[in-house]
Amino acid sequence: MEDYLNSKGLCHVCRQETTTIHAEIGPGQQVYVCEKCLETAKLNFIWICAHCGSVYIRPKSLVIKRLTDPGLKKAYQACEDLQIIQGIDMCAECDAEGIVECVAAAKGAQNRGHC
Numbered sequence: 001m002e003d004y005l006n007s008k009g010l011c012h013v014c015r016q017e018t019t020t021i022h023a024e025i026g027p028g029q030q031v032y033v034c035e036k037c038l039e040t041a042k043l044n045f046i047w048i049c050a051h052c053g054s055v056y057i058r059p060k061s062l063v064i065k066r067l068t069d070p071g072l073k074k075a076y077q078a079c080e081d082l083q084i085i086q087g088i089d090m091c092a093e094c095d096a097e098g099i100v101e102c103v104a105a106a107k108g109a110q111n112r113g114h115c
Contacts, residue, residue, distance in 0.1 A: 012048055013037035013055050013085070025050055025087040033085055041083040045076070049091035056091070 009032035011017045017034035024030050031048060033041075040046065045063050047056040060080050067073040092099050 008032075011037055012053065013040070013046060013057070031085070031087065037085075038083055041085055046085040047088050047091075048085065049089075049094060050087045051090045051094045054091050054093050 007022065007030075008018050008020050009022060009030065011019050011034040012031045013033055014037050017036065019032050019034040021034065021038070022030045022032040029050065037046070040057065043060060044057045045060055048054075049056075060076075064073060064076050064080065067076060090098065
């Protein structure tokens with residue numbers, strides 16, 4: 001995340017604070033995050049949908065405990081002590097059917113020995 005004094009925006013997580021701390025998640029698409037929400041990211045994983053802007057905050061311990069994929073679990077455990085706010089392309093609110101189809105396709109690929 002970068003802190004520029006000449007660029008301010010509303011925090012995408014809490015939508016209450018104006019901040020200069022931001023990151024570019026795509027060409028010309030910036031996400032602003034205030035100090036309070038950065039603190040929240042110490043104990044929680046935060047995901048922001050790049051399509052609709054929905055924010056999902058979940059306790060790190062709960063997310064890691066519920067993961068069943070060993071590779072994904074290992075990756076999230078490696079990030080447990082980091083402040084990470086992830087951008088996701090699309091969320092369940094944007095395209096619930098698309099998410100279900102994507103998960104089904106991924107499970108099918110795993111059953112065929114891929115990924």
